[in-house]
Amino acid sequence: MFTCEYCKRSFRREATLAAHACEKKRRWLSRDERKVQLGFRAFQTFYKLATGATKEKSIRDFCESQYYGDFVKFGKYVEDNKIDPADKYVEFLIRESVKLSDWYSDRVLEMWIKRYLKSETVERGVERSILHMQDWADTNSAMWSDYFNAVSGNRFVHMVQTGKISPWVIYTCDSAQAIIDRLTDEQISRIAEFIDPEYWTHKTRHDRASVGWAEDIWKEAGL
Numbered sequence: 001m002f003t004c005e006y007c008k009r010s011f012r013r014e015a016t017l018a019a020h021a022c023e024k025k026r027r028w029l030s031r032d033e034r035k036v037q038l039g040f041r042a043f044q045t046f047y048k049l050a051t052g053a054t055k056e057k058s059i060r061d062f063c064e065s066q067y068y069g070d071f072v073k074f075g076k077y078v079e080d081n082k083i084d085p086a087d088k089y090v091e092f093l094i095r096e097s098v099k100l101s102d103w104y105s106d107r108v109l110e111m112w113i114k115r116y117l118k119s120e121t122v123e124r125g126v127e128r129s130i131l132h133m134q135d136w137a138d139t140n141s142a143m144w145s146d147y148f149n150a151v152s153g154n155r156f157v158h159m160v161q162t163g164k165i166s167p168w169v170i171y172t173c174d175s176a177q178a179i180i181d182r183l184t185d186e187q188i189s190r191i192a193e194f195i196d197p198e199y200w201t202h203k204t205r206h207d208r209a210s211v212g213w214a215e216d217i218w219k220e221a222g223l
Contacts, residue, residue, distance in 0.1 A: 004022060007025065027063040027068060028060075034075070034079055035072055035076040035078075038074070039062075039071035039074055041087070042071055042078075042086075043062050043071045044056060044062075045090045049091065049094045050094050074103045081162065082162075082164075084128060084163070088116060089112055089116075092112045093108070113161070113162065114193055116163065117166060122213055123213070125169065126172075126217055128163075129169045132165065133165075145221050148178045149178050151179060153179070160194050161191060163194075167196070172211050172215055172218065175223040
């Protein structure tokens with residue numbers, strides 16, 4: 001008899017075992033997929049922060065968990081939406097006691113983005129923004145330094161709403177005004193809560209060191 005090491009089901013022929021694909025085997029064989037790895041890391045963080053567990057969960061623990069499907073679905077959501085940094089989002093979900101079924105909710109993600117944009121450092125915000133500007137440039141066969149002059153209004157709005165462009169960029173780079181001035185009133189209203197003019201005007205006025213650091217980046221880039 002030939003026995004599946006995952007579900008322990010027995011078969012008379014080795015060929016039948018080889019063709020056998022139980023759920024536990026499928027999970028194990030897909031363990032290196034990006035969505036599974038993202039879900040696994042969220043699973044580990046959840047058990048560490050929410051339950052106080054001292055022993056780290058293994059990939060096998062994850063594959064055998066009743067919550068495997070939910071966490072992999074979350075991993076796919078993180079992958080599709082390019083959530084960055086994903087670990088900070090997971091910590092937010094746990095800290096706010098968000099139920100697992102809402103971890104892949106657009107409403108919850110939007111709430112986190114608005115908060116995170118105000119808490120990240122200028123270095124992190126500028127770095128992430130430039131990387132996404134470079135992605136845009138590669139897709140459009142352009143220079144990333146041409147982003148503000150060439151990006152469409154709707155594309156810019158989407159990138160702000162999804163946290164791809166940080167307010168640190170908008171409030172420290174003079175060239176950013178090129179796209180802001182081209183936006184319609186409706187487009188500006190869609191990003192108003194993400195770029196919170198009152199908050200960022202106060203922040204940039206009092207954190208001159210961060211502003212100066214960012215301005216040096218833009219000067220070096222010719223912006």
